[in-house]
Amino acid sequence: MARKSWIQRESKRQKLEQKYHWIRRSSKKEIKKVSPLDQKKWEKIHEKLQSSPRNSAPTRLHRRCFLTGRSRANYRDFGLSRHILREMFHACLLPGTTRSSW
The missing domain is CATH 1.10.287 (Helix Hairpins)
Structure with a gap:
């Protein structure tokens, strides 16, 4: 935060x-x-x-994360930082996204 x-x-x-x-x-x-x-x-x-x-x-x-206020690693499409975006991917809260597994 x-x-x-x-x-x-x-x-x-x-x-x-x-x-x-x-x-x-x-x-x-x-x-x-x-x-x-x-x-x-x-x-x-x-x-x-x-x-x-x-x-x-x-x-x-600067663009900041909508939820945390983080200034780095923001995605314009979502307005979120990479940490929050990843959590939302894993919780299946964003439609049309897939988890990557290696």
Whole structure:
């Protein structure tokens, strides 16, 4: 189980990302439209983009396990970590999956 502080930090990042999503998106579109010769306008848009908090960047988000909060070895299709997924396979809780035996 992940620490509760890590999970809370991640949820805070998700909220910040949602809050600043449209600001970042519009600023990036404006930068693409500005010609390279108009340096002052480009710097103004760039400052606006840089003024947003670092934790609002989408690259700082991590996928976490739905049940345990584990940040590593997550499967997108299920939203679960490999430990929980394996337990569910063995308990036959996920339809269409088979156990592998060697």
